[in-house]
């Protein structure tokens with residue numbers, strides 16, 4: 001029987017909640033703490049405040065089997081956990097720097113409450129050298145010389161497949177500076193069949209920022225290639241296929257389109273640029289990754305104008321606003337910038353998304369935006385359909401019905417989901433990203 005640990009997870013956001021649920025699923029006794037009382041109230045009733053496939057079942061099962069409970073009390077969490085994961089937010093400041101005040105606060109509270117050995121583990125994405133600062137803070141505030149270790153154990157889960165990613169990781173990264181911390185973390189993850197990278201704390205912190213930045217760079221790289229493809233009439237999907245078959249490159253994260261969003265890539269790139277700068281390195285490569293990504297969102301509007309000329313007064317239907325499928329998350333979503341540009345230009349926007357509309361309503365409460373409950377209703381009398389998120393339900397559609405419903409059969413496909421259908425044959429004007437234009441269509445954008 002593997003060793004069971006008493007673990008506390010501080011922060012019941014996406015990462016904290018999934019970490020708590022999965023650690024409990026592995027057999028550990030987990031306390032998940034959050035300082036938001038209404039969240040704890042919901043969770044204690046088995047209700048999950050975020051949309052993440054499989055999470056609710058996992059939480060309910062572990063609660064029923066007494067391996068998981070929720071609390072709003074830091075004292076209870078510190079008393080319970082020999083191992084304490086910090087999974088609180090590290091939101092961006094105006095200048096892109098990560099705001100570490102929540103992490104510092106938690107470290108201070110843990111220090112003042114701990115009475116016996118604790119292993120304090122950074123789970124939140126943090127800039128390099130945060131571990132050192134956490135350690136110094138705990139040393140400052142700890143009472144009675146209680147022993148402790150600090151470790152870094154970054155998380156690589158993706159929203160929408162978070163449970164699967166946690167339980168089947170490509171690798172587990174453990175940044176430690178003591179044998180005891182190493183042994184405990186190796187024990188905790190023993191039943192997961194994955195390579196473990198054991199390193200110092202700073203390298204572990206860098207692995208997280210470097211991995212997210214590298215993935216974002218792949219996306220911006222293929223989007224840059226897609227711009228060239230559009231200029232010469234080449235096909236970016238074929239280019240990505242040809243590149244991706246080289247094992248050193250790989251096909252994943254080479255999907256061209258309107259670019260990346262979410263609560264991780266944009267924020268992590270900004271934070272990485274900022275920490276690099278404060279360490280004396282100008283990370284210009286990453287600044288360019290960000291610029292290319294911003295440009296893709298503007299390109300959508302150019303594509304619409306290329307065909308409709310004037311956007312003012314036109315009805316633009318949008319399918320999908322979540323930053324990617326299988327989530328209701330709209331943080332950093334390309335849809336937000338795109339909708340903002342469309343309404344600024346005077347368009348009437350009609351939106352359908354299977355999960356994310358309620359969240360979007362908190363950003364846009366505008367009479368020029370309609371929210372509808374059905375994808376076909378959204379395109380009624382539309383001058384253009386814009387695909388922003390590649391939800392599964394948009395892949396298999398009735399194009400004849402769509403043509404009948406739309407005022408003008410024009411599709412801008414921000415995720416290239418219809419690129420293999422010959423939509424020109426079905427009398428649509430179809431614009432993908434990095435795809436050859438239909439013959440006969442002369443683009444203003446080529447110039």
Ligand code: UGA
Pocket residue numbers: 125155156157158159160212215219252253254255256257258259260261262263264265323324
């Ligand atoms: C990302 C990383 O993939 C996770 O490994 C990491 O743990 C997580 O950030 C985090 O730091 O917490 P996530 O933000 O959930 O996960 O989403 P991804 O699936 O990586 O997608 C990010 C964005 O890139 C989405 O907007 C997606 O549409 C876009 N994307 C992805 C592309 O535009 N093209 C691609 O080829 C792939």
